[in-house]
Amino acid sequence: MQRLILLLSCVVILSLPIYVQAETAATYVGAKKCKTCHIKIHKTWKQTKHATTFDRLNEQEKKDPSCIECHATNKDPNLPGIHCEGCHGPGSLFTKAKIMNKKKYKADPEKQRKLALEAGLILAPDENNCKQCHNEKSPHYQGFDFKARYEEIKHKK
Numbered sequence: 265m266q267r268l269i270l271l272l273s274c275v276v277i278l279s280l281p282i283y284v285q286a287e288t289a290a291t292y293v294g295a296k297k298c299k300t301c302h303i304k305i306h307k308t309w310k311q312t313k314h315a316t317t318f319d320r321l322n323e324q325e326k327k328d329p330s331c332i333e334c335h336a337t338n339k340d341p342n343l344p345g346i347h348c349e350g351c352h353g354p355g356s357l358f359t360k361a362k363i364m365n366k367k368k369y370k371a372d373p374e375k376q377r378k379l380a381l382e383a384g385l386i387l388a389p390d391e392n393n394c395k396q397c398h399n400e401k402s403p404h405y406q407g408f409d410f411k412a413r414y415e416e417i418k419h420k421k
């Protein structure tokens with residue numbers, strides 16, 4: 265029995281790296297992709313400074329990793345500003361047609377939500393998520409009150 269348990273733990277440990285690899289395989293697709301289905305949310309996001317914040321940097325700063333890290337999504341100047349995925353996580357896997365699918369979501373929302381979460385969706389970005397960028401490392405940091413700031417960027421429908 266003990267041997268069996270030992271053997272099983274080895275199998276679990278050995279398969280961990282593969283699991284982690286699968287988890288990190290998702291890539292960023294950009295806000296235009298989300299727009300195709302979430303038109304209204306996209307519209308209200310566009311009106312927040314998250315969407316345009318890369319434009320606040322001058323030409324020099326646009327090449328400076330120490331600015332890009334919080335003013336572009338995934339620290340990637342090809343994804344300027346804080347796209348949906350800056351908060352909801354990289355979307356290549358959870359936006360697949362068999363997951364974010366209107367019909368399937370209507371038929372069984374819980375099942376679809378579970379699939380989306382397994383594919384890396386961050387459903388409800390929280391205070392810690394915001395603090396990846398809203399922290400003392402920012403030259404313009406003036407503290408961060410999650411409740412109040414969330415109201416300012418909340419999606420409207």
Ligand code: HEC
Nearest residue numbers: 293297298300301348349352355359364365366369377387
């Ligand atoms: C092919 C259409 C489609 C695309 C593309 C798409 N979504 Fe969705 N998404 C849906 C549908 C349908 C739902 C189900 C709820 C609803 O109807 O709003 C949903 C739900 C969600 C939810 C809430 C999940 C839940 O279970 O409550 C989040 C968050 C989300 N999408 C984020 C995104 C982000 C971020 C992107 C882009 C990276 C994206 N979606 C791209 C169709 C899509």
Ligand code: HEC
Nearest residue numbers: 320321325330331333334396397398399401402403404406
């Ligand atoms: C750790 C993340 C982080 C880094 C690094 C960072 N910023 Fe920011 N920056 C922010 C956040 C968050 C805000 C929004 C502040 C707020 O509203 O609380 C901001 C705001 C700004 C603004 C608007 C300020 C205003 O008063 O309207 C400018 C301009 C700016 N940053 C430039 C830069 C430049 C230039 C660099 C590089 C030298 C940089 N940032 C580095 C996170 C960062």
Ligand code: HEC
Nearest residue numbers: 295298302305306309314346347348351387388389417419
């Ligand atoms: C600054 C972070 C941030 C950005 C950027 C962002 N979201 Fe969200 N999103 C949130 C938070 C926080 C919630 C609220 C979760 C809750 O209240 O339970 C949410 C909720 C949602 C939901 C589910 C609830 C609802 O309102 O329908 C969808 C769908 C969604 N976001 C899609 C998007 C899309 C599409 C974009 C880009 C156009 C986007 N989000 C950009 C933080 C963000």
Ligand code: HEC
Nearest residue numbers: 312313317320334335346350389393394397413414416417
């Ligand atoms: C990937 C980095 C990043 C994340 C994650 C992030 N922000 Fe921001 N946020 C910024 C930057 C950069 C600005 C500065 C925008 C500007 O003034 O150019 C900003 C600006 C804002 C503003 C001012 C927006 C406006 O239109 O006036 C609010 C409010 C805000 N963030 C709230 C939040 C909340 C709440 C979350 C988490 C749910 C969050 N942010 C997550 C980087 C981020």
